[in-house]
Each structure stands twice: as C-alpha cells, then as structure tokens.
Amino acid sequence: MRxxxxxxxxxxxxxxxxSIKYLGVNDVLLSDDYEIxxxxxxxxxxxxGSYAKAMSMINQNKIDKILYELAIINKKPLLGICLGMQLxxxxxxxxxxxxxxxxxNADVTKFEEHxxxxxxxxxxxxxxxxxxxxxxxxxxxxDFYFTHSFKVTSSENINQSMCNYGQNFIATxxxxxxxxxxxxxxxxxxxxxQLLKNFLYES
Amino acid sequence: MLRKRIIFSLIYSDGFxxxxxxxxxxxxxxxxxxxxxxxxxxxxHSLDELILIDATRINKDILKFSDTISKIVENxxxxxxxxxxxxxxxxAELLFxxxxxxxxxxxxLxxxPNLVLELIKIYGSQxxxxxxxxxSKGDRFLVFVNDGSTEIKMDLYSYIEYVQTLGIGEIYLxxxxxxxxxxxxxxxxxxKVIDSINVPLIIAGGAGNESHLLEGLKLEKVNAVxxxxxxxxxxxxxxLARKKMINLGINLAKW
Numbered sequence: 001m002r003x004x005x006x007x008x009x010x011x012x013x014x015x016x017x018x019s020i021k022y023l024g025v026n027d028v029l030l031s032d033d034y035e036i037x038x039x040x041x042x043x044x045x046x047x048x049g050s051y052a053k054a055m056s057m058i059n060q061n062k063i064d065k066i067l068y069e070l071a072i073i074n075k076k077p078l079l080g081i082c083l084g085m086q087l088x089x090x091x092x093x094x095x096x097x098x099x100x101x102x103x104x105n106a107d108v109t110k111f112e113e114h115x116x117x118x119x120x121x122x123x124x125x126x127x128x129x130x131x132x133x134x135x136x137x138x139x140x141x142x143d144f145y146f147t148h149s150f151k152v153t154s155s156e157n158i159n160q161s162m163c164n165y166g167q168n169f170i171a172t173x174x175x176x177x178x179x180x181x182x183x184x185x186x187x188x189x190x191x192x193x194q195l196l197k198n199f200l201y202e203s
Numbered sequence: 204m205l206r207k208r209i210i211f212s213l214i215y216s217d218g219f220x221x222x223x224x225x226x227x228x229x230x231x232x233x234x235x236x237x238x239x240x241x242x243x244x245x246x247x248h249s250l251d252e253l254i255l256i257d258a259t260r261i262n263k264d265i266l267k268f269s270d271t272i273s274k275i276v277e278n279x280x281x282x283x284x285x286x287x288x289x290x291x292x293x294x295a296e297l298l299f300x301x302x303x304x305x306x307x308x309x310x311x312l313x314x315x316p317n318l319v320l321e322l323i324k325i326y327g328s329q330x331x332x333x334x335x336x337x338x339s340k341g342d343r344f345l346v347f348v349n350d351g352s353t354e355i356k357m358d359l360y361s362y363i364e365y366v367q368t369l370g371i372g373e374i375y376l377x378x379x380x381x382x383x384x385x386x387x388x389x390x391x392x393x394x395k396v397i398d399s400i401n402v403p404l405i406i407a408g409g410a411g412n413e414s415h416l417l418e419g420l421k422l423e424k425v426n427a428v429x430x431x432x433x434x435x436x437x438x439x440x441x442x443l444a445r446k447k448m449i450n451l452g453i454n455l456a457k458w
Contacts, residue, residue: 014302019280049327119329119372121403123206123456143456145282147329165205187282189248189458
C-alpha cells in the first residue's frame with residue numbers, strides 16, 4: 001500500500017509519517033505532484049496554521065484540481081486532519097472569509113463562547129457515530145487530542161462524530177471516500193493509532 | 204469533556220538532561236541515560252504531552268538540540284512542544300521538522316514580538332506556547348528572560364496581559380523560586396494571576412510528588428500541570444501517579 005501525504009508547505013507531517021510507518025505501511029511519501037498523488041492508494045491532507053495561507057498554497061499549486069479529480073471523481077480515499085479537515089469544507093471565517101475546497105457541505109467558524117478558553121487544547125472525548133468506519137474497535141467517548149480555535153459545523157448528515165467544548169462541533173465526518181478528523185490521531189496515543197489503522201485498512 | 208493534562212518537561216543543556224533548581228542546572232545524564240530511565244515510547248501512555256527545553260546557557264546549538272528531539276520523539280504519539288533559543292522563523296521550522304508540534308517561546312516574547320506575531324501568522328496561535336519565568340520579591344512579582352538571567356521592566360501582571368495580546372495559544376507559567384525544590388507549586392502567585400489568563404494555562408515549578416500535581420489539577424482554571432523532576436518520577440513513577448489520580452476522580456484522558 002502506498003500512502004501519499006499532500007505537500008503544500010504547511011503542517012507538521014513528521015508524526016503522521018511515523019505513525020503510518022509504525023502501523024506497518026512503509027511506503028509513505030510527501031508530495032504535491034500529480035503523478036505521485038495519482039499513484040497513491042490513499043491520500044492524507046494534513047495541516048497546521050492559517051486557512052487563508054493554506055488555500056492560497058493549494059490553489060497556486062493546482063492541488064485543488066488534483067484533489068477534485070482524485071477524491072471526488074476517482075473516489076480515492078482521502079483523510080483530512082485538523083486544518084486539512086477544515087479545508088475540505090465550504091469556507092472559513094478565519095482572517096475574514098476564505099473559500100475552501102468545498103468537497104463537503106460544512107462551514108468553519110470560530111469558537112464564540114465567552115466562558116471557555118480559546119484555543120481548545122488537550123484531549124477531549126468524542127461521541128462516536130455508530131456508522132463510522134474510522135471508529136471501529138474504538139469505544140464511545142474515547143479521548144483524542146485537539147488543538148484549534150475554529151470549528152466545523154454542518155446542517156447535513158455527513159456521518160459526523162461529535163465533540164463538546166462550550167458547544168457541540170464536528171470531531172470527524174465520513175462521506176463516501178472522504179474522511180476527516182478535527183483532532184490529531186497521530187498525537188492521540190492508542191486511540192489515534194487505531195483510528196489511523198482503520199483508515200489504512202478499512203476505508 | 205475537555206481533559207486536564209499532565210506534562211513532563213525535559214531540561215536539556217549542551218547534550219545533557221538536567222535537574223534544575225532555581226534555574227541552576229545539574230547534569231543528570233545524556234540521551235542514553237534518558238532512554239534507559241525514561242522510555243518515552245512506553246511511558247507516553249501516562250503522559251499528555253512532552254515539553255523539551257534547551258536551557259543551554261552559552262552558545263545554544265539548535266541543530267544539535269533538534270537532533271536530540273528527533274531521537275526522543277521516535278514512536279511517541281503524543282504532542283511535543285519544544286523551545287529554548289528560538290530566534291527566527293527558520294529556528295521554529297527546524298524544531299517543527301524535528302518532531303515538535305508546538306513551539307515554546309520565552310525571551311523572544313519580550314525581545315522580538317515581531318517574530319512572535321510572524322510565527323502566529325504562519326503556524327497559528329495554537330502552535331505557540333508563551334513561557335513566563337518569574338520570581339516573587341516582597342509583594343511584587345518580577346519577570347525574567349534569557350533562562351532566568353535577565354530581569355525585565357514589566358511586572359508579572361502586565362506581562363501576562365502583554366503576551367496574550369500577542370496572540371499566543373497557551374501560557375507556561377514557571378516559578379523560579381519553586382523550580383526544582385519539590386515543595387509544590389507556587390499557588391500563592393497562581394491564585395493572584397489566574398483570572399487574568401484567558402488561554403490554556405500550564406503551571407510549572409516545584410512539583411515533587413503526585414499530591415502536588417493533584418493539587419494543581421484541582422484548580423478549575425489550571426489546564427495542565429508540568430513537572431521537570433527527573434528523580435521523583437523515574438521508572439514507573441509517572442504511570443503510577445496517573446493511575447492514582449484517575450482513581451481519585453481527576454479529569455484525565457484514558458487510553
């Protein structure tokens with residue numbers, strides 16, 4: 001199996017790479033090249049940092065078109081992590097208003113409650129969706145590591161699993177071949193490794 | 204429910220890991236010693252996060268430090284925060300590429316706020332932890348930078364406000380007076396400043412045993428407790444402490 005992590009110059013990919021290798025897949029590449037991404041069995045879209053900057057890097061390098069072809073038309077399994085999840089949505093209100101890849105009908109907005117500390121940092125429990133492939137062999141209310149100031153919400157059924165921090169928000173979604181997690185599975189100990197294993201072998 | 208965190212801080216200096224007492228460093232062992240006594244790939248199950256601090260006093264070598272980071276974090280699947288001597292975007296990038304998920308900034312908060320703003324713009328607030336070292340003097344609280352060697356003009360209250368206006372994502376609040384004493388955290392000061400902190404708060408300095416960690420975790424507005432005590436939590440020390448706290452009903456993640 002070959003896993004390709006999308007390289008758009010942002011995100012700490014070292015721990016994602018090492019967790020995939022730890023799970024027995026040694027063929028892991030980091031690339032923005034069409035041929036290499038096309039040759040992947042599965043693709044991971046990582047990301048840390050600014051939404052606007054990420055989208056501009058993605059558009060500049062035509063990664064939006066490549067991902068559209070591979071994930072939407074060819075239905076190759078794709079996993080978005082943290083900012084990578086948010087980029088799959090319609091738009092984000094971070095730094096004004098920025099359009100996303102719009103593969104999934106969901107929106108990204110800031111945590112607004114005054115009673116909570118922002119960013120949302122640490123392990124939090126996820127209420128798992130019973131239909132989820134990602135959560136196979138993972139108990140309900142398991143802990144995963146989050147670190148973010150913006151959250152995803154949607155009025156549609158996108159097979160979401162939920163988390164609560166001041167309010168409910170989407171911790172993961174799964175629509176056909178498109179998967180995403182707001183938390184970092186690669187930093188979430190056994191729970192995260194199991195989830196990545198599910199993406200590698202069950203998606 | 205968002206969990207509280209137990210964090211282990213490693214004080215690195217020039218190739219060695221150190222026990223720090225009031226910011227005076229005592230060499231304990233090198234990477235091999237650390238690997239022998241703290242197998243992070245195993246005991247990471249008892250930790251929520253690892254912080255690696257380069258406290259080398261003269262001529263910090265960030266390349267050597269980042270090489271050490273990449274060795275320690277191998278097969279450790281928890282968040283890693285690293286810092287000490289980050290003076291440029293390239294320095295931060297090097298630490299990220301070596302396995303850090305967050306960057307700890309101390310002196311540059313005061314000396315180079317533009318760098319801090321730039322790093323936040325690139326990596327986001329949640330990737331930047333602001334480290335504050337302070338001492339109390341009478342009824343005043345003094346802030347120090349450069350590994351505790353340089354007193355700055357702002358007092359602790361205004362400094363806490365200032366670092367939050369920069370947009371850092373978390374505060375690592377470290378008492379120089381209590382550092383390495385094993386007498387417990389400086390709750391006197393923590394109580395005074397806690398309400399002015401609107402980002403996640405990590406308290407550090409003084410934890411000598413699990414009851415100190417427990418006392419810190421019980422405070423509503425303390426999000427994480429850190430210990431850098433290499434002697435007191437050796438071997439099974441951390442796993443046992445965590446287990447005990449979970450049994451006492453402390454809100455910690457379970458794996």
